[in-house]
Amino acid sequence: MRKRNYSKEDVLKIVKEKKVKFIKFWFVDILGQVKSFAVTPDELPAAMEDGMGFDGSSIEGFARIFESDLIGKPDPSTFTILPWRPGESAVVGRMFCDVLTPEGEPYKGCPRNILKKNLEKMKEAGFDSFNVGPELEYFYFKNNHTPEVMDEGGYFDLLPLDLGHDLRRDTILALQEMGIPVEYSHHEVAPGQHEIDLRYGPALEMADDVITYKATVKAIAMQSDVYASFMPKPIAGVNGSGMHTHMSLFNKEKNTFYKEGQPYHLSPEAKHFMAGVLKHSAEICAITNQWVNSYKRLVPGFEAPVYIAWGQKNRSAMVRVPMYKPGKEKATRIELRFPDPACNPYLAFSVMLAAGLEGIKNKYALKDASETDMFKLSARELDKMGIHTLPGSLIEAIQTAEKSDFLKSALGEHVFGKFIENKKIEWDRYRTQVTDYEINAYLPIL
Numbered sequence: 001m002r003k004r005n006y007s008k009e010d011v012l013k014i015v016k017e018k019k020v021k022f023i024k025f026w027f028v029d030i031l032g033q034v035k036s037f038a039v040t041p042d043e044l045p046a047a048m049e050d051g052m053g054f055d056g057s058s059i060e061g062f063a064r065i066f067e068s069d070l071i072g073k074p075d076p077s078t079f080t081i082l083p084w085r086p087g088e089s090a091v092v093g094r095m096f097c098d099v100l101t102p103e104g105e106p107y108k109g110c111p112r113n114i115l116k117k118n119l120e121k122m123k124e125a126g127f128d129s130f131n132v133g134p135e136l137e138y139f140y141f142k143n144n145h146t147p148e149v150m151d152e153g154g155y156f157d158l159l160p161l162d163l164g165h166d167l168r169r170d171t172i173l174a175l176q177e178m179g180i181p182v183e184y185s186h187h188e189v190a191p192g193q194h195e196i197d198l199r200y201g202p203a204l205e206m207a208d209d210v211i212t213y214k215a216t217v218k219a220i221a222m223q224s225d226v227y228a229s230f231m232p233k234p235i236a237g238v239n240g241s242g243m244h245t246h247m248s249l250f251n252k253e254k255n256t257f258y259k260e261g262q263p264y265h266l267s268p269e270a271k272h273f274m275a276g277v278l279k280h281s282a283e284i285c286a287i288t289n290q291w292v293n294s295y296k297r298l299v300p301g302f303e304a305p306v307y308i309a310w311g312q313k314n315r316s317a318m319v320r321v322p323m324y325k326p327g328k329e330k331a332t333r334i335e336l337r338f339p340d341p342a343c344n345p346y347l348a349f350s351v352m353l354a355a356g357l358e359g360i361k362n363k364y365a366l367k368d369a370s371e372t373d374m375f376k377l378s379a380r381e382l383d384k385m386g387i388h389t390l391p392g393s394l395i396e397a398i399q400t401a402e403k404s405d406f407l408k409s410a411l412g413e414h415v416f417g418k419f420i421e422n423k424k425i426e427w428d429r430y431r432t433q434v435t436d437y438e439i440n441a442y443l444p445i446l
Contacts (some may be wrong), residue, residue, distance in 0.1 A: 008048045011079045011095070015041050018081060020093045025052060025072050026211070027097040028111055029060040030419050031290065032344030034211060037072070038092075048074055051100060056109075060422065070107055072097035078208055080178040084219040096208050108414040111346035115204055118350040118410060122249070122357060129250040130353050133183075133200030133333070134210060136341040137241035138217060139192045139234055140164045144227040147234040149192025164194055167228075171220045172196060178216075180209050190238040200246060200333075203349045210345040232289070232340040233296035240297030240304060243341040246322070247352060248333040249273065258332040264312060264321050264369075265332055274310060274319055274334050275366040276359020277352065281308050281318060281338070283404040284351040285390050286397040286423060287411075288339035292430045295393045297340060300375050305337040307374040308388045309367070316374040318390070338390060347411065347419075354410035395427045 006014075015023065022038040025047075029035060037054060039047045050071075057068035074095035082092045099110035106113040122130055140150045150164050168185045175182055181199040196217070198209055214230055221228035233240035248257045249269065259267035266274075289298060298304050310319035320335040339348055358364070367386070374387065382389075391397035398420060401407050408416045 006076045006079050008045075008076050011048065011076045011093075012045060014079065014081075015044060015093060018091055018093075020081070020091045022090075023047075023074075023093040023095065024082070025074055025097045026094055027072060027099055028211060028344060028346065030109065030111060030344065030347070030415055030422065031060055032111070032211070032342075032346070033060065034215060035059060048076065051097075053102075056099070056107075060418075069102050071100040071102065071104070073100050080212075082219075083174045083177045084216065084223065094212075096211075108412050109418065111344055111350075111415070112204070112207070114411060114415055115207055115346040115350045117412070118353050119204060122353060125357055125360065127249045127251055127256065130203045130349070131200050131248050131250060131333075132203050132206050132349055132352075133198065133246035134206065134339075134341075134345070135195060135197045135242070135244040135246075136210065136213060136230070137193060137195045137243070138228055138230045138341060139190070139241065140167060140194065140221060141192065141227045141229055141234075144229070147229075149235075150226065151187075151192055164192070167221055167224060167226065168194055168196060171217050174216050174220060175213065178212065180212060190235065190240075193239065193241065200248075203353065207345040207349055214341070230341040232291065232294045232342055234293075236296075241341055242297070242304065242337065243339045243343065243348075245336045245339055245348075245352065246333045247273075247336060247356070249356075255330045255332055257334070258329045265329075266321065269360055270332070270334065271366040272359040272362075272364055273356035274321075274359070275364035276355045276357065276362075277334070277336060278308055278310065278319060278367075279364055280351075280355035280358060280404075280406055282388075282391055282397075282400050283407050284355055284401075285338065286394070286401040287351045287407075287419070288336075288343050288348045289390075289397065290343050290394075290419075290423065292394045292426060294340050294342065295391070295397070298338065298390055298392070306389045307382065308390065309370045309374065310334075311369045311371045314369075314371045314373070316372075317370060321369075347415070351407065351410050354406070358406060394423060394430075398423045398427065 023044055024036045024038045026034055026036050051073035053071050055068050056070035074097050078096040080094055082094050098112055099107040101107050142148045172182045172185060183197045183199050185196040187194055217228045248255055257267055257270035258265055298306050300306055305318040307318055309317045311317040312321045318338055320337060322335060391400055402420055
C-alpha cells in the first residue's frame with residue numbers, strides 16, 4: 001500500500017522507537033522546488049499540533065514582504081524515514097506540509113493546496129479518485145557542469161552493466177523502503193538515460209511521491225559521486241526526458257473510464273475527459289512544461305509528442321490509449337505524453353484534472369483517433385486533418401496560458417499571476433543571452 005495513514009500519535013511513537021534525531025518538513029514553491037526545515041523530537045509534538053511558522057517572502061511565488069508570515073502544517077500520513085541518510089546515529093524522518101495562513105486557512109500560494117482544491121471539484125462532479133501513474137525519465141551524468149553520460153546504452157539494454165544499473169537498483173530499494181511501490185525500471189533510449197515507473201495511485205499521494213522520487217534518485221546518485229538530472233533536454237540530438245502520465249477517474253472501486261462493448265473500451269466520461277485534455281492542452285503546456293529547456297524537447301523527430309491528437313498505437317500523438325487487456329478493467333486509462341519531469345507535479349496534476357473535468361462538464365466531443373505517423377506529415381497535411389501543435393517555445397506557451405480563464409480558475413489568481421510573472425522573467429533572461437550558436441553562425445559572416 002502507498003499510503004500508511006499514520007496519525008500524529010503513530011509518528012511520535014515511531015520517532016521515539018527509531019530514535020529519529022531530526023524530522024524534516026517538506027513543501028514546494030510554485031516551480032516545484034523542494035523547501036525544507038527540520039525540527040527536533042522535542043519540538044515535534046507542538047509542531048504537529050500547531051505547525052511551524054516561517055517567512056514566506058523568500059519562497060518563489062509565495063507571500064509578499066508585508067504578508068510573509070506563513071505556517072507549515074505537517075501531514076502525518078506522509079511520514080517516512082529517509083533511507084539514504086546516515087545510519088542509526090543520525091536517523092532523519094520526513095513529512096510533507098500544507099502551507100497555511102496565520103489564521104489557519106489553506107494558503108492560496110501553496111501548490112499542494114491547489115491540487116487539494118481541484119480534487120474537491122472532482123468530488124463535487126461525482127468522482128472519488130483521480131489516479132495517475134507518471135513515468136519519469138532522467139539522465140545520470142558524471143557531474144552537474146557538463147552533460148557527460150555514464151554509459152552508451154539504449155532502450156531496454158541490459159549490457160553494459162554500468163553504474164547506472166546499480167544506481168537504479170539502489171534507488172528502487174530506497175523507494176520501496178519508504179512505502180513507494182515501483183512497477184519496473186529500465187534503460188531508456190538515449191545514452192545515460194533511465195526510467196523508474198511508479199505504480200499508479202491517487203493524485204495527491206502521487207505528487208508527494210514524485211517529489212520524493214526525484215529527491216531519492218538524486219540522493220542515491222550523489223552517494224556515488226554521480227549527478228542525476230531531470231532536465232528535459234540536456235543533450236542536443238538525442239531524446240529528451242518526458243513524464244508520460246497515465247490517468248483515470250474512479251468512483252469507489254469502479255473505473256469510470258471503462259465501458260464494455262465500446263470502441264477502445266472507453267466510457268463516455270473517458271472520451272469527454274480526453275477531449276477536455278486535448279482542447280486545453282496548449283493552455284496547460286506552460287505548467288506541464290515550464291522551462292525554456294522544455295521546448296527543446298518538444299520538437300518532432302525525438303519521440304516527443306507535439307501534435308494535438310490521440311490514438312491507440314500511435315506514439316506520435318499527444319494522447320495515447322493503452323490497449324485493453326481482458327480482466328484488467330481497472331487498468332483502462334489514457335496516457336498524456338507531453339509533460340516533462342521538471343514540472344511541479346502538484347500544479348501539473350491539477351491542470352490535467354481540471355482540463356478533463358471541463359470536458360466532462362461541457363460534454364466535449366472527441367475527434368476520431370489518428371493512427372498516422374504525424375512526424376512524417378507536412379504542415380499542410382496536418383492542417384488539412386485539423387491537427388494543431390503545442391506551443392513551440394516558453395513565451396508562446398506563456399502567452400497562450402495568460403489568456404486562459406480556465407487555467408486561472410484551476411490554479412487560482414495568486415498562483416496563476418505569480419507563475420506567469422516568474423516565467424516572463426525567465427524568458428527575458430534567456431532571450432537576452434548571446435549563445436554559442438549565434439557566435440558560430442553569425443560572427444564569421446556579419
